[in-house]
Amino acid sequence: MGIAERKTRHKEELRSSILTAAWDMVLSEGWQSLSIRKIADAIEYSIPVIYNHFENKEAILLEFSKEGYQLLACKLEQARATMQTPEEQLKVMADAYWDFSFEHKEYYQLMFGLGIPACEMVNQHEEIKKMTHIMISTIQQALQVSANPEADFFLKFHTYWSILHGLVSIQMIDNGQQPDRKGKLVLQDAMAGFCKSLV
């Protein structure tokens, strides 16, 4: 059945070309100017073809959201593996989170920009749970090591993530989406304070 295979392959290639065309546009012109019509133009097919592969524009954004969460989870896991103690792990994970958000700021904007569709998917999909699980488990280990089991680990996780997100967002807001030298100093200062509060 080589024919069916060829068709399937073609369909997957088309789907893939939609995503890469969309991603190229986002990288060069931002989420704002991403449009179905421009994608259709780029892949040299007519507009409705895109709706054979994605239900609507939001579904395309959702696809990139998932990619973003997976990539972030991957980066966090890689960072954690480079250290032994939970406290050190939390620090390098914070660095990895920071680096991810600026090296892939388009992902970050889509994943965490307020008022975008990603808000509604946050508690529905597995990708984000995997990411938060990495943080949560490391926090748990840190609390065990520091002989502080009565602390609410979920509260501490919430604080940890909030500090990371806040630092990145404020940096993006008042420095035009570019990290500066001082930014990472603030991150390390905040992390030092947070780790103290775990003991």
Next chain:
Amino acid sequence: MGIAERKTRHKEELRSSILTAAWDMVLSEGWQSLSIRKIADAIEYSIPVIYNHFENKEAILLEFSKEGYQLLACKLEQARATMQTPEEQLKVMADAYWDFSFEHKEYYQLMFGLGIPACEMVNQHEEIKKMTHIMISTIQQALQVSANPEADFFLKFHTYWSILHGLVSIQMIDNGQQPDRKGKLVLQDAMAGFCKSLV
């Protein structure tokens, strides 16, 4: 010259009705569905009338942004006035920041949502500087009181604001823009940790 006055008054009423119509729409349907055409329909004038009062749609959003920053600055100042020591002030200001963001979540989304025009205005206008000045000056006083003058007050301010913004944003992201009981506990926990780091 009562005629000129009447005209001016009419013009101001029109401008004001544009803003209130827009605000009503935002409250009931969100920023996403705010449109010039619907505003024109609501005030029962034709579309170009709106362009006599605002250069474009972004100018209307900018107007609301300014309002938001002013209101937030006002709330922070009121909160600060209720306490004597800088440390207590930082805590009640944090509460006020939290309350503002959920009591006026439409303002907060406009002011701090990533990828919206407010990004570009952040360093240009005075409203936001007034707001940050309140935070900065209180941080400075806190560092003086704690006899810790060698600390970088701007770094500490950056950390303070980041924690607040991060807590609010994460709460909005994973709890559908509604505060819960636990949220404020996390805030107080994080603030306790931050204040420790000032000493």
Next chain:
DNA sequence: CGATTTAGGTTAACACCGTTAACAAACATA
């Protein structure tokens, strides 16, 4: 092999959006 169904693709339209040029009418001024 020839007829028929099906899948992939296209054209053209609908209903919106922000923005603006061209024009009309009401008004204040000279």
Next chain:
DNA sequence: TATGTTTGTTAACGGTGTTAACCTAAATCG
């Protein structure tokens, strides 16, 4: 009374997401 300005209108341009109707080429079946 005539002129010019202000204030509002209609209608259009170019853009958006989305979908119904159709067309054609390929695969399946009698």
